[in-house]
Amino acid sequence: MAVIIDGKKISQQIKDELKEKVSALKAEGKTGALAVIQVGADPASSVYVRNKKNACAYIGIESLAYELPEETTEEELLHLIQELNEKEKVRGILVQLPLPGHICQEKVIQAISPEKDVDGFHPESVGNMTIGAPGFLSCTPAGIIQLLKRSDIEIAGKHCVVVGRSNIVGKPMALLMLRENATVTVTHSRTRNLPEICRQADILIVAVGKPQFIGAEYVKEGAAVIDVGIHRDENNKLCGDVKFDEVMPRASAITPVPGGVGPMTIAMLMNNCVQSIEEGR
Numbered sequence: 001m002a003v004i005i006d007g008k009k010i011s012q013q014i015k016d017e018l019k020e021k022v023s024a025l026k027a028e029g030k031t032g033a034l035a036v037i038q039v040g041a042d043p044a045s046s047v048y049v050r051n052k053k054n055a056c057a058y059i060g061i062e063s064l065a066y067e068l069p070e071e072t073t074e075e076e077l078l079h080l081i082q083e084l085n086e087k088e089k090v091r092g093i094l095v096q097l098p099l100p101g102h103i104c105q106e107k108v109i110q111a112i113s114p115e116k117d118v119d120g121f122h123p124e125s126v127g128n129m130t131i132g133a134p135g136f137l138s139c140t141p142a143g144i145i146q147l148l149k150r151s152d153i154e155i156a157g158k159h160c161v162v163v164g165r166s167n168i169v170g171k172p173m174a175l176l177m178l179r180e181n182a183t184v185t186v187t188h189s190r191t192r193n194l195p196e197i198c199r200q201a202d203i204l205i206v207a208v209g210k211p212q213f214i215g216a217e218y219v220k221e222g223a224a225v226i227d228v229g230i231h232r233d234e235n236n237k238l239c240g241d242v243k244f245d246e247v248m249p250r251a252s253a254i255t256p257v258p259g260g261v262g263p264m265t266i267a268m269l270m271n272n273c274v275q276s277i278e279e280g281r
């Protein structure tokens, strides 16, 4: 029977550590703000944005909210980012994704100064992460590393299978696990014999974006299972990419949905903001 990894508790510990750090930095005269930009009013995005603003308030950093209408043009958004790039007190800039279809996501991400790219999505941040140079780490994968470490799950030498190859989770996740000396396999929708490959994992990280896709037949007895998915099932209840009830008895550790990976993403965003204030870059 698996240990249930409590992401809510671990993220709270991290936020409490950050709160202390922020107060020490304030005493040294080091402060800064996070600018949070949302274009349109997608309800899920509004929840995430609210949670990010609340987390800033909790750890004691200022957040500046930019709630822009759906019809905002790409040019207007790029102009705002440029302004924020130049504003000294703004230490982090976050543009909530997805953006409306008429705005090019890549262009927007590339417009954010890498020094303020607290999401870690800019190609320069991704490049630095790839070669192990200093820079902001992508929040969800960095949060998963913290979940594993703080749950005393050894990574070095283990076989980690990542299911999914998105730019914001799958790919950076694989790179960070490699940095932690895991042996890493990345799988995706074109992978053959997916259950067989997943069954080789000591650590199985699932970010496929398909509700309850991974059942017990994908999991080796004693594996640690990390579920990045978040969906609503037919009864409007939150669920992940993993069939929790079916997989739990086989696993040694598993993250629940909600309360697993989700809260860690915000904790690591706060960590990046504090890093940015600290470095005063």
Ligand code: GUN
Pocket (backbone or CB within 6 Å): 094, 095, 096, 097, 098, 119, 139, 140, 265
């Ligand atoms: N949309 C879903 N996840 C994220 C995230 O981590 N950052 C941003 N900016 N948008 C998202």
